[in-house]
Amino acid sequence: MKIIKRFLVLLSVAVLLIVMLNYPKLNIIAGYSAKNTASSVFLAERSLAFTDATDNNFSPVNVATDHLDNHKMAISSVFGLLTRKAIYREGLGAVLTLSEEDENAPFLKPKRAKSDNVTPFPYGNAPQKDTVFANVNYNQLKETVNSIFGNEKTRAVVVIYKDQIIAEKYDHGFDENSKILGWSMTKSITSTIFGILQHQKKLNVSDKAPIKSWQNDARKNITIHNLLQMNSGLEWDENYDNISDVTKMLFLEKDMTKAQEIKPLSGKINASWNYSSGTTNLLSGIIRNQFETHQEYLDFWHTNLIDKIGMNSMVLETDLAGNYVGSSYAWATARDWAKFGLLYLHKGNWNGEQLFDATWADYVATPTPTSDGTYGAQFWLNATPTFQDVPKNMFFADGYQGQRVYILPDQELVVVRMGLSGMDENAFLSGIIQSIN
DSSP states (O other): OHHHHHHHHHHHHHHHHHHHHHHHHHHHHHHHHHHHHHIIIIISOOOHHHHHHHTSOSTTGGGEEEEEOTTSEEEEEETTTEEEEEEEETTTEEEEOSSGGGGGOOOOOOOOOOOOOSSBTTTSSBOOOOOOOTTBOHHHHHHHHHTTSSTTOEEEEEEEETTEEEEEEEOTTOOTTOOEEOGGGHHHHHHHHHHHHHHTTSOOTTSBOOOGGGTTSGGGGOBHHHHHTTOSOBOOOOOSSSSOHHHHHHHHOSOTTSTTTTOOBOSOTTSOOOOOHHHHHHHHHHHHTTSSSHHHHHHHHIIIIITTTTOTTOEEOBOTTSOBOTTTOEEEOHHHHHHHHHHHHTTTEETTEESSOHHHHHHHTSOOTTTTTOBOSSSEEOSSOSSTTSOTTOEEEEETTTEEEEEEGGGTEEEEEEESSOOOHHHHHHHHHHTBO
């Protein structure tokens, strides 16, 4: 009996140690599951069963148990040891709570324009006139698009050539009205706001970053340009497999704009490329400080970009402090993501109005020093090239699990792909290019 008692004591201690060591991870797991569930169900209007079976079904997130209440809240628990809640706020999407006070806290939301359902796509949302291009091999194009559905877990593809949709396909349960999370494609939205502000002469990205806490050390020499290129030299750990800077920021912080600000230099300014979602949220904070009121900040992104180009489906989610999570949390239909690509294909000109300088499109596609030609200003590049059979001047917005908006200037193409896993991007893009003679 003594041996059994000792064994049970040792086992209890071992279990306690395991729980203690992994408790912080449980916080992240439950946080991810609650946030993703709230956004998927209340913002994207999917069912809880569908969300758990498709979006939350990977390890270790699938150990969380999710349920909903009647107040647009998702509640996720891991083995009953830790519970996280995420609330849905109309106009702002879902946000993780950190206390009970957060659940009923007042909030501002952006003023939105009505959708134009009269003007044909892409400048409105009405159907396009049937257009057949003699130089497009539609059978080859269809085969290429079909090839990335199924095992690649593609949810949506839209191919636009000369402003016309020439291919469009959706997975079961999705259509042209389905909002899909762009993840880090949101970074390209944030970058574009800087292009618009610079075009309006409200700031210059060559200026030093206006961060008061940096003014007494070497960080005072970091420019907005350095931040846009992820080349500030600031310390940051972008690791989603462990408790890291990025997971703590996304799932534990009230104000996500501060996570990068407090980091020291770990490299040389303009010579130490390091991918950082914290940097993009710091940039969102810099944008907020350009305005006298919070309402002006919330509205500007929509009146000058999102609703301006008819991305009326887009919902850009905020943190608890009211900052747009410019690194990660923009939802929109595949067609509206395509409109964003078209804005860059036309170098900032939208139906005759210049939203940002034409040179801005060249700027975001200029390789960042020490990025090996893969990164520009919150856009990814093919300058190396990464994709051997695709033009080197192709650039794209890139998000987790293969969210993509590809801009191919020479081919007058914009290609959108949304999904749950990666794919053979070289074969997919080259197949589309080859279908146009």
